[in-house]
Amino acid sequence: MTSTAPQQSSLDRPFVLDLFAGPGGLDVAAHTLDIPSFGIEWDKSACLTRYAAGLDTLHADVSAVRRDAFESLPPEINVLAGGPPCQTYSVAGHGAGREALEEVEKYIDRLMAGDSDEEIDRDLRKFSNDQRTGLILEPLRYAIQATRSPNRANRPYDVIVLEQVPTVEPVWEQYAKALRDKGLPDGTKYEVAFGVLATETYGVPQTRSRAVLIARRVGLGEPELPPPTHHAYEPKKWNQRNAPAESEVHQPTLDDDSPAPEAAEHPEKTNTDLKPWRSMGDVLHEPVGTRTKRFLVRSNYGSSGHPGRRGVRTDEQPAATVTGRISRFVVFEHLDERIVQEGARFTMNEAGILQSFPPDYPWSGTAQAQQVGNAVPPAFGMHLLGAALGLPVPDTEALHKPWTAATEEQRAKLRSHGCGDADTCTDRCPRAQDQKPPPSSRPRKKKASAD
Template structure:
């Protein structure tokens, strides 16, 4: 592949608000199709990538032939197939139900992978899938991906080592089609962790700075040290998801349920601040109320993390084909 003449093509499934697509585009890829079911996520995605076709619907109903029809790509031609199957069922911050239907959506990703036969793929998920009973699902995913005809490597990667001001650890599967004869690999850490203060220096939120709405949290703001959660001082250990940010360190993982629970000084963190910490560009367009925007950010792949992965694949794999 001549990288100077042709942009590598990527299809992004479970694309959300476009975190992965943002990273791919910054790395010089051409996003041929996004697949997403959530209405608000699709609206946000379209606002930022109006020229990218979106399959707005249930991935169960998306056939391989339909993908070929939309993209004009034939079997084996696609450079990269991307996907972040919903991860709440694996997450250590959730209920971690083994039989959660969300835990099975990776099968739809694999179904499309086997039909498209792309040169490479990237699958992203939470680190919790290698803990406890969830290890069984992790092993099944790895086995199925390898059985699909790919050399596959899985590695935990933390976004804070890839020019992102949040500590967000994710399991990243990278695969290369075996007939290409190139081993799969991951990018090495590239940057030192960036602090909240460094990332937000000079930034003025367009939203009002609000105090926590929970009375107990508001009354105990001065009793919690930066970097600690409020569950540490609560008699019953409640409010452990309410965190006082240490601005001299990277931000803790931004979760989709975290709006109003991440405290900076004596106020809550705003959604546009969370977007910057997650490495979205300052001009990224966000739709709806701040609480709805936060959910999109909390469910997203940090663009700079995916940019680093995409550049690594382009330089170390695709350019050698």
């Protein structure tokens, strides 16, 4: 049950620094909880979305800010959050990912031992030509830098909140050991909780797993991962319950003019301790969304379904994981997949809703699908921040309310601060060509001969 009690925290005035902030998922979560935030993001289009949404932002490289402009950050910041780029750990535990993990463990030890930034940066350049490998260390480097900041009176962050894809969990485990057992070079230690969570169990209408870490400075209480509020989606049970006869694979289970299913019909309603997971229909059908008819969605990747229906979900199910490929998902407003509507796709606002963004969030710039897919789902972010700060279970229904976009004057002011000019990027902004990581230097395996 959602608490309506006044929000109280172990911190009197939380203020979030969001590294690798993207279009604003964690910031939307923070602001919905009435917590101020400040984001650093180097992608130009994501920054345009953030400015339009009224979010305080630096259009900058996270590493460069730490090296050259850390003292310019608001000194009141006491919560460090972020999700560093994860591509080099997408196969953590195997091959290149395992090698990267072993190297990162060594760098974590060196950072905690107090090695200089110059030495670390020099050796990182030798280790890899892909700077994303070093970016996984940035949250830890920010935590250390806070203890060396005259602007902060050398005050450490009180809370650290990190999230990424499940394969990054071994990295968070190394973070946990370092923060809990070794402590920062100044002696600050943290209590830590980490693990892999399913976002649909927090009211996000899609299946998406994330590796998370929550750390609190010793003396502020031991953190816990947020308790689930919704049932987990179990595709095998769903498919068993809804398996069509072989002759009916292409036949509609409901005609396309059928009304959206009532919540009482949801198969997971039997357990009153948890709410049912949210389906695409829950959030996209009227009056919340804009769709009036039942629909099917075919993603461009599989989802453990029946042969012939691989990658297909109905509006009664949560969406498949929303990634930058969401623009390729085909939406059928007939439950017979043979009836194809040319160009039927989710709008970017609908894709954002599947990520739990407000329905009118002002997506801007280019590559909007990638922005949506890379974002932290705000509903999930509310639960993470709430657990980290000791707040009551958040009311994520607030995310369905209209989002107050920035006025032109506000946008210009935000961009003037974030880019250095009210209307355009400046020399201090990251260059577009620098935002594309170099190709991996790891040789590819040769394909076996067809002979």
